[in-house]
Amino acid sequence: MVNIGKVVPTGIIPGMGKEKKPFPLRGDVIAALGELMGMTVFIFLALSGVQAALNAPAGSGDKVPSSAGPTFSQIQSVAFSFGSSITVALFLCAPISGGALNPAVLLTLLLTGNIPWFRALLLFIAELVGAILGAYFSNWVTANQLLGVNKINPGFDIPQTFFAEALGTGCLCLTVLFIIIENNVLVTFTPFVVGLVVFMCHMFLTPIDGTSINPARSFGPAVVTGDWTLNHWVFWIGPLTGAIFAVVMYLGFKSLKYDEQSE
Amino acid sequence: MVNIGKVVPTGIIPGMGKEKKPFPLRGDVIAALGELMGMTVFIFLALSGVQAALNAPAGSGDKVPSSAGPTFSQIQSVAFSFGSSITVALFLCAPISGGALNPAVLLTLLLTGNIPWFRALLLFIAELVGAILGAYFSNWVTANQLLGVNKINPGFDIPQTFFAEALGTGCLCLTVLFIIIENNVLVTFTPFVVGLVVFMCHMFLTPIDGTSINPARSFGPAVVTGDWTLNHWVFWIGPLTGAIFAVVMYLGFKSLKYDEQSE
Amino acid sequence: MVNIGKVVPTGIIPGMGKEKKPFPLRGDVIAALGELMGMTVFIFLALSGVQAALNAPAGSGDKVPSSAGPTFSQIQSVAFSFGSSITVALFLCAPISGGALNPAVLLTLLLTGNIPWFRALLLFIAELVGAILGAYFSNWVTANQLLGVNKINPGFDIPQTFFAEALGTGCLCLTVLFIIIENNVLVTFTPFVVGLVVFMCHMFLTPIDGTSINPARSFGPAVVTGDWTLNHWVFWIGPLTGAIFAVVMYLGFKSLKYDEQSE
Amino acid sequence: MVNIGKVVPTGIIPGMGKEKKPFPLRGDVIAALGELMGMTVFIFLALSGVQAALNAPAGSGDKVPSSAGPTFSQIQSVAFSFGSSITVALFLCAPISGGALNPAVLLTLLLTGNIPWFRALLLFIAELVGAILGAYFSNWVTANQLLGVNKINPGFDIPQTFFAEALGTGCLCLTVLFIIIENNVLVTFTPFVVGLVVFMCHMFLTPIDGTSINPARSFGPAVVTGDWTLNHWVFWIGPLTGAIFAVVMYLGFKSLKYDEQSE
Ligand SMILES: [Ca+2]
Ligand SMILES: [Ca+2]
Numbered sequence A, B, C, D: 001m002v003n004i005g006k007v008v009p010t011g012i013i014p015g016m017g018k019e020k021k022p023f024p025l026r027g028d029v030i031a032a033l034g035e036l037m038g039m040t041v042f043i044f045l046a047l048s049g050v051q052a053a054l055n056a057p058a059g060s061g062d063k064v065p066s067s068a069g070p071t072f073s074q075i076q077s078v079a080f081s082f083g084s085s086i087t088v089a090l091f092l093c094a095p096i097s098g099g100a101l102n103p104a105v106l107l108t109l110l111l112t113g114n115i116p117w118f119r120a121l122l123l124f125i126a127e128l129v130g131a132i133l134g135a136y137f138s139n140w141v142t143a144n145q146l147l148g149v150n151k152i153n154p155g156f157d158i159p160q161t162f163f164a165e166a167l168g169t170g171c172l173c174l175t176v177l178f179i180i181i182e183n184n185v186l187v188t189f190t191p192f193v194v195g196l197v198v199f200m201c202h203m204f205l206t207p208i209d210g211t212s213i214n215p216a217r218s219f220g221p222a223v224v225t226g227d228w229t230l231n232h233w234v235f236w237i238g239p240l241t242g243a244i245f246a247v248v249m250y251l252g253f254k255s256l257k258y259d260e261q262s263e
């Protein structure tokens, strides 16, 4: 689908920029193990934080019918949990796998030529397995049944949720791609910036559908709880559509930018 | 109005410092497209976060008459939304447009000679269009009618609001200008510092008028909702007055500093 | 009182390390003007944030008798306001005055030979005037009477408050001094670290006395409101005692460290 | 137990990488004094913040039976207190002792050959003494009886708590170890990343057992209050098991990585 002339090393996949030769299979497997570790840590920490926030005793004045969705204090706790956990997990696995920790981000890296298809496939599988492991561990150590399964909350319909997921994921993927352009200065603290956009997406998407912007994050809890809502596909198609949109925007700017620099 | 001897490259407009020749029209248009993208992302994320915080179900003990303004927990959520969103959007568009994302900041850059008037004009138009787009997307995907229109809350009058907006915007513009002076060391994480001052302005201005400190941010939701309050002009004159005040302060220090260095 | 062999350039006073000759009077006056600007911004933003948090409407379930002190949500808002404001103001005035923004920090810099006594005197006066200006502006633009005057809350006595202020300020001053030692790598983001320790001090001192750790911060609101409590002196003696304690600790480690390095 | 070929300088123990000869006893004692200071500051600030959050007056709507555990707003305040305090204390003592401030982290550094056993022993003793001092000071200056003793809350059993502590500590220790690998670029802001993972662990462990992930942190308040619950050993065995697990993971990746690099 896309064919850009120069492969740009990524801030999210730092190890890749240093390698000068085609990836051997061995390197791909090691990267996948790193991604598996990072994804397990990410989903374990984030879902456990959500669990704590939603299970904590509320004062009588804070009680709301659970069908009404989370309160704004709970939304903030959920946003802190996901924003902090993705930042920590990116720092953790970046030296090994580069750290996408999200199939939608992986798709943008694949489509922009920042990662070869075979490594992308292995990382994708590692992300799904890591999300299941993280959700399983979280369910094991926390009180009550696992929360954090994505589903469309009352008051929102499928098109709204689809576009909200696509727009949120688009913002995330655009941020990742444009930080890659400026990789010389920004590369070291990239995980903080990714954490901030993930935080912000949870601030507005949590009342809509619990926030996916990451199909693997939706997949893990669904497997562990067996709770496949009728609309699980929205949490795949929405984020991946946003990722493709971000790639189109990015490549458009990139082609314009080349002209500017050569002028 | 101002005429400073040396043009200083800005941390907020990093691409500019590297260009050695007059801006061609093509470069200006590309910059405007980048600013348009950044502004859309900024306003979409920030207003959606505000929407979620103000629409979330509150426990019976948290219910307040809406005319009384936001609770302090809601103020904090609003401040996190705007502070995080501006940081993310600045990292996103900085490589393309430099990233002012605010007509008041743009005015300080124009008056201090950091940006030529034609590019400033294009960026200004891009900011207004981006704010409308961001507000439109936010209204589309979130529940209920769009919130986040700036208006003077009960208990505050026009002079108070005017000066509060001018002082808040003055703090923002001074921070931008003085980070520019030390651009060698601070340039890479400038967006975090801007995010922090924007966060802080929302912590105190939200109960007063919902916080503008950015005429384009006030313009977008007003266009989308058609809700032009009688005092919309305050959200233009207040921030722009603050910007001019910051420029005067900055140029005064700058002239003194030259003397110190040459002594 | 102290006499250390080598003057170490400070992360908080970065301009000083670059100057090779004795300070001329002119440079001291410019530095004092910068400190005045930074202190005004710091106190204006921080007190306005406190004002908003304490004046915001609380739901019926959040109402508490005001004599009982702030709720933990309010404590957190106050801590965010001071932590964010000091960070922003340090970035703002660091290129001009170095940015102490606190007489207790100034005392540690004076006692460790990082700043000459005449400049310290001018900066001290600038901090007092800036704190008054900031409190005055804050009172002007915000609702109701100015809050934020330090006083000992019910349940705490003078010795407890004195030691809490001394220990909190000691932590702040130790952090500043030890970041100075490692000034090569840490200097650029020092204001974030200072913001974090200021945040933390407000998390535990706000219920005790509203948090001083900074005599000028206590002085400004007292002047503007005319509300000199019987115990205003605690907010001078406590922080300054903590500063002296930090200097003693620092100089002790410094002398040991010299031995280690020369061994 | 472990024997890795090359000793890697650590981001957490920066001073060590610069030393070219075996540690003299003098250097070890100085390091232990630095660790003592850092640990005292860490525990004093963190426990005082917890004390303030849990003692603050709650509105009638926020009142919950204390046996039900902290509310989610309190969990967030506790997480901010520990995350901020560890970051500040690491910046404070890093130039002197390297700054582990946690026997579980110390164990990972010992087992991976990053610190010799005699220095590790001295730092361990310094951490225990510092935790007692910090808890003592905190009890002295804050209202009421010292809170913050770790104990298993109702609704959780020993195996759950053990594994939750081990998994949380494992995430912390893995983060520390993998930041060490990439020490060239990340070393300067390592304390922010450690603060973030500590924040996140408190977000999910606080409702379970008040969060240890650090045996010394559990030891200090237990000594000062004399409140040794029946399960105090869990806060030693859980974190240390997590640390050993992290070392095994790290050494596994490290051996694989060597192969990749030499290929
Ligand atoms: Ca469970
Ligand atoms: Ca809507």
Ligand SMILES: [Ca+2]
Pocket: C138, C139, C140, C141, C142, C143, C144, C145, C146
């Ligand atoms: Ca007032």
Ligand SMILES: [Ca+2]
Pocket: D138, D139, D140, D141, D142, D143, D144, D145, D146
């Ligand atoms: Ca006590």
